[in-house]
Amino acid sequence: MHVVLASPVLRDPAEFARVLLALLEVAIMVNVAQFRATPTFPTLARSGVKYTREAAFEFVQGAGELVAKRRPYDSVRDAWAVLKDGAGDCAHLVAWDVADKHLGRGVPVDTKAKPRIEWRTRTVVKSGRRKSLRVFHVQTRCGDGRIEDPSARLGM
Numbered sequence: 001m002h003v004v005l006a007s008p009v010l011r012d013p014a015e016f017a018r019v020l021l022a023l024l025e026v027a028i029m030v031n032v033a034q035f036r037a038t039p040t041f042p043t044l045a046r047s048g049v050k051y052t053r054e055a056a057f058e059f060v061q062g063a064g065e066l067v068a069k070r071r072p073y074d075s076v077r078d079a080w081a082v083l084k085d086g087a088g089d090c091a092h093l094v095a096w097d098v099a100d101k102h103l104g105r106g107v108p109v110d111t112k113a114k115p116r117i118e119w120r121t122r123t124v125v126k127s128g129r130r131k132s133l134r135v136f137h138v139q140t141r142c143g144d145g146r147i148e149d150p151s152a153r154l155g156m
Contacts, residue, residue: 013134017117023076024095024115024138030078031099041079043106044096044150051154052087090138091115093150097140112143 010016035041042048054074079096082088088096094115100106101113118137123130140148149156 013119013136017136020074020076020091020117020136020138021115024091024098027076027078027092027095028099028102028115031096032102034078034080035099035103035105042083043100044079044093044154045100045106047079047083047096048086049082049093049154050087051093051151051156052089054089090149090151090156093154094138094140097148097150101140101142110143114141115139116141116147 005019010019074091076095077085077088077092079099082092082096098113098115101110103109116139118139120135120137122133122135125131137151140150142148
């Protein structure tokens, strides 16, 4: 399944967060089904996958050269895709982590674990000018209220 959402309404952080959380719930459901169907599928902790930032650019063939084009979207990937690639971003890793917790795979069962979005401000310099950007980071909120960060555990 490949879903691309490029609506301008997603530039609003509240709308973006609402939609991303819904998509993460779908990825968690897919992961739970995958783990039940394949009991030997590794837990996130034992998978060997690493954190990677999702590429903000894709390269397309221009007139005789590769041209960097800003990607207007983010992706949500299931554990199967992350394992195949050997790496995933914060959202991908949290979807796997929460599914592990829901099933008690390598950790105590926590059916109340869910994704959490944290907004951060990052300052970048572009063409000699400083610009503040709002970026998001996804973490796991455990049923007891603790916040865990699979990305930090896996190399962020």
